[in-house]
Amino acid sequence: MLGEFEYLLITAATRLGEEAYGAAIRREIEDATGHRCSIGALYTTLDRLQTKGLVKTWMGEATAQRGGRAKRMVQVTGKGVQAATSFYRAVTRVSRDVSWDTQ
């Protein structure tokens, strides 16, 4: 079972598709949650997901906007999609008949 931050990361990377890399994923998570996402948490979680085979990462091209530094590109694997789907279903099931809006 994924952790909640792992789920957020996989979902953000899936949404970004071919444009998924460290800074973009971080922005996506911060926009969605309204909380700061630390680089430390992001990269250590990415490593953990990669070890589990849920994402694939590689160094991309360098851009002037990044001061000539390369990006760490991220791609969600089939196993990662399965794990995120399973997590989402579990959250949906456990939330059935619970309305947080009224509380």
Added chain:
Amino acid sequence: MIRMTLLDSLLRRIVDAASLLLDSAERDAVCGDLAESGESGPRALREVLSLVVRRRAACLRGWRPWLTVAGVTVPLSVLLSLQSRRTADGTAIYLWLYVNNWDWTIIHNSGFWQELAQCAPGVLLSYLSLACWSWTTGLLVGFFARRILWFSGAAFFVVALAVSVFGVPLIFDHILVLQRARDFHNNAAVFIEAFYREVFPQCLQLILVVLPAWRGMLQGCQIDRFPRFAQVLLLIAATAAVGTLVSTNLLWWQMRVWDIWPLRQPRLPSLMPLAIAGPAAYLLLAPLVRRARPCASQS
């Protein structure tokens, strides 16, 4: 305004320095992310440090790093520090004899030269042995704990310093021979001086333990660059050299070296010269690395 620019510049330099603690690929990705998101100053520093701390902490998960530190680093550090103190005390007597009691007329005395010729090789050998043991210990620590060298290295130097300042529990007396020249009242004139009692041992430890051990640790991290058979030979030689450090301090060996009753026979030689085995093996095998490199790059 100027103060802000200076502060920013300083913080940027600190961030750059902190990012050197990351792998080169990760450093690129992280610094690029920070540049892209326009983060600078304290926030960028916090981001980089948070990743560095997490990476370092991840290396300490599991029992292996702790076993390496507890089983290799700390005992050898204690032993080296004790050996350093003994060497410092032993040689402080000669230093005091010649420096504090210097009189130009004694250079015309043949007895002076005879005495000097007798004691100088012993003093130099003890210094050389200590430096070799320190370097070899560093090499082993660097090899066995290269992924946690920052932690293992810090443990090594903190323990060495603590032993040097506070000493060790008396129970060690049953296993090791810890008596030092200062324990004998005949040498009181030497050790009444703060320099020989406090400063000289610390200086000797810095020069003959800390610096060689640090150098050895850095070289130990790169033993992988040696061909496999050379690695095995080097580790055997290093282990043998460190073995002499351990056994030379054991009570039974000291009794035999000093011909102490009841073990008068056989009288054994000092193990100090064997301390050179580690550095000698490294010097002999180092050319193999340099020769192997072009072949590896061609293939």
